[in-house]
Amino acid sequence: xxxxxxxxxxxxxxxxxxxxxxxxxxxxxxxxxxxxxxxxxxxxxxxxxxxxxxxxxxxxxxxxxxxxxxxxxxxxxxxxxxxxxxxxxxxxxxxxxxxxxxxxxxxxxxxxxxxxxxxxxxxxxxxxxxxxxxxxxxxxxxxxxxxxxxxxxxxxxxxxxxxxxxxxxxxxxxxxxxxxxxxxxxxxxxxxxxxxxxxxxxxxxxxxxxxxxxxxxxxxxxxxxxxxxxxxxxxxxxxxxxxxxxxxxxxxxxxxxxxxxxxxxxxxxxxxxxxxxxxxxxxxxxxxxxxxxxxxxxxxxxxxxxxxxxxxxxxxxxxxxxxxxxxxxxxxxxxxxxxxxxxxxxxxxxxxxxxxxxxxxxxxxxxxxxxxxxxxxxxxxx
Amino acid sequence: xxxxxxxxxxxxxxxxxxxxxxxxxxxxxxxxxxxxxxxxxxxxxxxxxxxxxxxxxxxxxxxxxxxxxxxxxxxxxxxxxxxxxxxxxxxxxxxxxxxxxxxxxxxxxxxxxxxxxxxxxxxxxxxxxxxxxx
Numbered sequence: 001x002x003x004x005x006x007x008x009x010x011x012x013x014x015x016x017x018x019x020x021x022x023x024x025x026x027x028x029x030x031x032x033x034x035x036x037x038x039x040x041x042x043x044x045x046x047x048x049x050x051x052x053x054x055x056x057x058x059x060x061x062x063x064x065x066x067x068x069x070x071x072x073x074x075x076x077x078x079x080x081x082x083x084x085x086x087x088x089x090x091x092x093x094x095x096x097x098x099x100x101x102x103x104x105x106x107x108x109x110x111x112x113x114x115x116x117x118x119x120x121x122x123x124x125x126x127x128x129x130x131x132x133x134x135x136x137x138x139x140x141x142x143x144x145x146x147x148x149x150x151x152x153x154x155x156x157x158x159x160x161x162x163x164x165x166x167x168x169x170x171x172x173x174x175x176x177x178x179x180x181x182x183x184x185x186x187x188x189x190x191x192x193x194x195x196x197x198x199x200x201x202x203x204x205x206x207x208x209x210x211x212x213x214x215x216x217x218x219x220x221x222x223x224x225x226x227x228x229x230x231x232x233x234x235x236x237x238x239x240x241x242x243x244x245x246x247x248x249x250x251x252x253x254x255x256x257x258x259x260x261x262x263x264x265x266x267x268x269x270x271x272x273x274x275x276x277x278x279x280x281x282x283x284x285x286x287x288x289x290x291x292x293x294x295x296x297x298x299x300x301x302x303x304x305x306x307x308x309x310x311x312x313x314x315x316x317x318x319x320x321x322x323x324x325x326x327x328x329x330x331x332x333x334x335x336x337x338x339x340x341x342x343x344x345x346x347x348x349x350x351x352x353x354x355x356x357x358x359x360x361x362x363x364x365x366x367x368x369x370x371x372x373x374x375x376x377x378x379x380x381x382x
Numbered sequence: 383x384x385x386x387x388x389x390x391x392x393x394x395x396x397x398x399x400x401x402x403x404x405x406x407x408x409x410x411x412x413x414x415x416x417x418x419x420x421x422x423x424x425x426x427x428x429x430x431x432x433x434x435x436x437x438x439x440x441x442x443x444x445x446x447x448x449x450x451x452x453x454x455x456x457x458x459x460x461x462x463x464x465x466x467x468x469x470x471x472x473x474x475x476x477x478x479x480x481x482x483x484x485x486x487x488x489x490x491x492x493x494x495x496x497x498x499x500x501x502x503x504x505x506x507x508x509x510x511x512x513x514x515x516x
Binding site: 024035036038042043044243247310311313333334336363 | 417419423425441443446448467
């Protein structure tokens with residue numbers, strides 16, 4: 001725990017409330033964030049609350065970039081199309097999708113959620129640890145387009161209300177009609193008494209859920225956080241930290257920047273083909289992906305479940321049964337809901353068949369693991 | 383606070399040791415379990431393993447983290463706490479009692495004098511500048 005105070009940590013507006021609630025704090029992407037709330041049960045309880053009922057996360061560390069045209073219709077769309085791999089022309093106003101900003105090599109600057117806010121206005125929600133890099137990337141690459149890009153990340157406190165009872169909680173706080181708000185759609189409504197608040201049916205847990213974007217001043221932020229907890233009381237809502245956020249996304253096989261995706265991993269390797277629209281107009285990374293597709297990929301992402309007693313962790317080495325090193329773990333953890341030890345790993349396609357046994361080096365031992373279908377967890381259909 | 387027993391001695395890496403004659407019981411402290419969070423896995427040495435002071439004795443893992451456990455003293459492992467394999471969560475509820483890790487025969491009981499007593503340890507964990515981590 002050597003934490004030299006040379007770098008000033010960034011704090012969300014809810015930082016004092018997290019500390020008051022006894023949260024254990026960690027540094028994540030340059031931010032001082034709650035990893036779990038031991039006083040209300042801690043990581044495992046938080047994970048299970050989201051799977052069985054509802055939890056709320058402060059995700060204000062996420063960044064936001066607003067892309068608007070400069071009175072030339074279509075200027076923003078053209079820029080977003082150039083910058084991201086999914087086809088933003090397919091988005092209706094009020095709709096969002098998963099996408100990514102790519103380098104010319106077809107590898108990842110970051111993954112993003114693109115929201116079409118208006119006729120030609122887009123909001124890109126980006127990762128905390130890559131905020132500055134992403135904004136510079138976007139600003140530099142929209143130069144030839146008739147649009148402007150603004151970093152509006154500091155304007156919002158972003159709360160994620162997640163779990164099968166999330167809709168029951170949010171319904172008490174808004175006048176929006178939630179039954180007509182489908183997954184990956186959003187609306188502007190009165191939420192927690194705040195007019196014109198962005199309310200999106202999105203999340204990073206594999207459950208139904210919502211994300212709300214409220215003004216980031218401390219008073220409004222604390223009011224919204226408290227009202228969500230109050231409204232969720234009858235459902236046993238728990239405040240949740242980054243620990244549960246990570247185990248929930250891992251069970252649902254959602255990528256995390258710096259782990260499953262990075263500047264050295266391309267779209268095909270990461271298995272994100274369905275979010276990459278090669279048939280749309282030109283975009284950064286397309287040409288490299290075109291030629292990469294013609295060849296064979298060197299590695300592919302697989303799900304592992306430990307057979308022998310032990311926990312695979314990030315960056316542990318993976319071997320074939322003959323003991324040859326063939327890959328590495330990108331994310332590994334005990335899975336609190338599934339109650340097994342799971343991991344995601346990159347291995348050559350020849351070793352990626354479901355049912356295959358591989359070995360993970362855990363300290364001094366090589367332990368058996370089986371390749372299993374992913375996502376490890378899929379929410380029950382209602 | 384008397385949650386740190388007076389007959390225990392403590393290391394900077396948050397292990398405790400309780401000596402009775404030339405044998406001792408070893409565990410991790412309440413502070414350590416709190417820092418780790420929900421403990422889900424414990425790996426302990428075999429009976430008969432000879433350890434020197436500060437040598438790795440095993441690992442304790444929570445959902446988030448792996449923590450190496452170091453032997454507070456030199457000696458031979460006489461007994462390991464088998465119940466932790468099935469119920470590692472005991473380390474969160476009773477770290478100074480039922481969730482002891484190993485019992486050992488000390489080869490140099492004088493080493494214990496170099497460890498912190500309960501008062502010194504509590505002062506140590508209250509100091510934000512301590513360099514060791516759990």
